[in-house]
Amino acid sequence: MLKYTKIPGEDSNHYVSFSYHHGEIHYQDTNSIKSTQQMSRDHLYVIDSSFHSLQSFRTPKNEVQLEWKKVIDHIQKQQQAVTTDRLIEYFNIPIQQYHQEYLTNLATYHEESLKGLTREETQNMIGRLWEGLYKNYFLGIKKDDQSIINPIGSSEPVILFSKDFSHLYVLFETSEGEPIQLILAFERY
Numbered sequence: 001m002l003k004y005t006k007i008p009g010e011d012s013n014h015y016v017s018f019s020y021h022h023g024e025i026h027y028q029d030t031n032s033i034k035s036t037q038q039m040s041r042d043h044l045y046v047i048d049s050s051f052h053s054l055q056s057f058r059t060p061k062n063e064v065q066l067e068w069k070k071v072i073d074h075i076q077k078q079q080q081a082v083t084t085d086r087l088i089e090y091f092n093i094p095i096q097q098y099h100q101e102y103l104t105n106l107a108t109y110h111e112e113s114l115k116g117l118t119r120e121e122t123q124n125m126i127g128r129l130w131e132g133l134y135k136n137y138f139l140g141i142k143k144d145d146q147s148i149i150n151p152i153g154s155s156e157p158v159i160l161f162s163k164d165f166s167h168l169y170v171l172f173e174t175s176e177g178e179p180i181q182l183i184l185a186f187e188r189y
Contacts, residue, residue, distance in 0.1 A: 009046070014072045016043045016104045020130050037127050041107035045069055083155045087171040090179045098160035098169070103133075106159070117165060125186060129159065129168065132184050141174055149174060 007015065018041040025034045046056045047068050060066040080102065088095050099115065101108075106126065113122040137157065140148040153175030160169040170182040 010048065012045075012047045012049060012068060012072060014043060014045050014069075014076060016041065018042075018104055018107050020106075022127065022130065035127065037110075037123065037130070039107040039110040039126075041104065045072060080156065080158070083173060084158045084171070087158070087173065087179055087181075088160075091169070091171065091181050093160065093169065093171075095160070097163055099163060101159045101161070103157040103159065106130075114161060114165070116163070121165075125161075125165065125168075128184060128186070129170075132182060133157070133170065136182050137170070137172075141180060143174070143178065143180075149176070154180075 009015070018039065021038045023036050027033070042058075044056050044058060045060075045065070045068065046054075047065070048054055052064065055065070057065050060069050084100070106129075109122055109126050113119045114125065117125065136142065137151050141151055141154065142148050151174075155173040157170050157172040160171065162168060165186060167183060167185045170184070172180055174180060
């Protein structure tokens with residue numbers, strides 16, 4: 001069943017959607033749990049300019065679309081970099097000790113492994129990460145004063161995987177500009 005949602009926006013933009021699906025079977029006789037997970041991602045460029053007719057595309061099909069893609073990608077990368085640098089500085093994180101990934105790119109690790117991990121270790125780490133994101137981001141962001149706010153309008157979370165994979169950080173700014181750091185520790189397998 002398809003569900004449609006209106007997304008507010010103006011001007012030209014690059015919209016990215018992603019999904020995470022998780023299932024578990026609990027075996028009572030052996031007291032064990034087997035799980036499965038699936039991630040997917042899609043995107044759409046929307047050009048809304050007074051110089052061109054309204055159009056959208058996933059892959060540029062002409063020079064105009066290619067130029068718009070370059071401009072939009074450049075602006076988004078710049079915004080991500082500025083926010084990420086500000087958060088890394090605020091939380092005093094030695095970035096050279098981490099691998100960096102943005103939330104909307106996590107679907108990459110459905111097919112690929114994190115560098116230095118097996119496929120099983122990657123799936124375990126990504127599954128635990130999604131569990132934490134669901135509880136501490138998508139259901140609402142708990143601030144230091146214990147109030148809970150909606151994540152809509154927050155910056156895209158950046159995930160910093162420690163190079164020894166003992167822990168990771170999830171960093172983002174709330175819609176109010178408050179820096180947030182979530183920490184997830186792992187035991188190495």
